[in-house]
Amino acid sequence: MTQSTRYRGRFAPTPSGRQLEAFGLHWDEAVRWQHDRDAAYQQALNTLANQGLAYPCSCSRKQWRDYPVYPGWCRTGLSGPTQPVAWRLRSDLAKRPIQWHDRLFGWQQFDPETLGDVVLKRKDALWAYQLAVVVDDAEQGITDVVRGFDLLDNTPWQRQLQVALAFPEPRYLHLPLVVTPQGQKLSKQNLAPALADEPRGIRQQLFLALQALDQAPPSDLAQAPVTRQLDWAVAHWSVEQLSPSAQREWPQES
Numbered sequence: 001m002t003q004s005t006r007y008r009g010r011f012a013p014t015p016s017g018r019q020l021e022a023f024g025l026h027w028d029e030a031v032r033w034q035h036d037r038d039a040a041y042q043q044a045l046n047t048l049a050n051q052g053l054a055y056p057c058s059c060s061r062k063q064w065r066d067y068p069v070y071p072g073w074c075r076t077g078l079s080g081p082t083q084p085v086a087w088r089l090r091s092d093l094a095k096r097p098i099q100w101h102d103r104l105f106g107w108q109q110f111d112p113e114t115l116g117d118v119v120l121k122r123k124d125a126l127w128a129y130q131l132a133v134v135v136d137d138a139e140q141g142i143t144d145v146v147r148g149f150d151l152l153d154n155t156p157w158q159r160q161l162q163v164a165l166a167f168p169e170p171r172y173l174h175l176p177l178v179v180t181p182q183g184q185k186l187s188k189q190n191l192a193p194a195l196a197d198e199p200r201g202i203r204q205q206l207f208l209a210l211q212a213l214d215q216a217p218p219s220d221l222a223q224a225p226v227t228r229q230l231d232w233a234v235a236h237w238s239v240e241q242l243s244p245s246a247q248r249e250w251p252q253e254s
């Protein structure tokens with residue numbers, strides 16, 4: 001693809017990796033596994049903690065359930081010193097406000113403090129998405145982040161982390177979510193049907209995805225092999241054709 005866009009190499013020999021392959025999507029580097037990245041994430045967390053931008057928190061979700069976001073009780077010291085801790089970002093002390101230009105939705109501005117002190121490392125010692133994605137993207141030289149609109153409001157925390165860790169700022173493009181006629185996300189949780197796993201269905205769904213992305217593929221592409229559809233899509237891809245709505249319905253299958 002152009003502009004050194006890369007697929008993140010997280011998926012490979014997993015069910016979702018096989019699904020990407022079936023749709024002709026591949027990755028251009030060896031796959032890296034999150035469970036091998038502990039040292040890199042820990043180093044990033046140490047860097048943040050040394051700047052006073054990360055802190056341990058022993059609170060449980062139950063304790064702050066009456067608040068819209070975690071109220072930051074442990075910012076000045078653990079409230080339960082003998083309990084296991086998660087690590088949180090000091091969203092109030094890191095860079096704010098956060099502004100960026102989304103390639104579809106235009107200028108965005110958030111005050112991350114209103115989003116709360118997001119968890120960076122969980123109580124069960126698993127690394128949270130926000131930290132892992134920022135560290136991995138920087139190391140893999142990701143220049144373009146393209147993802148669903150539901151992650152738009154994660155970007156402020158990720159920008160705070162990038163600034164604090166002196167990582168470069170990628171370009172962001174958030175895409176409308178495909179939803180059911182009732183407005184629900186197409187996800188396992190909402191019992192959406194699985195993606196096709198045989199060639200005819202795969203070709204048709206790839207074509208519908210191009211339509212859902214406002215790319216207006218020519219109708220004779222509808223049953224073309226996935227490689228031909230993707231070649232066409234790469235050659236004709238235009239952000240300008242996308243209409244900036246947060247969601248849209250899956251086009252009717254013909």
Ligand SMILES: [Zn+2]
Nearest residue numbers: 057058059074
């Ligand atoms: Zn706490």
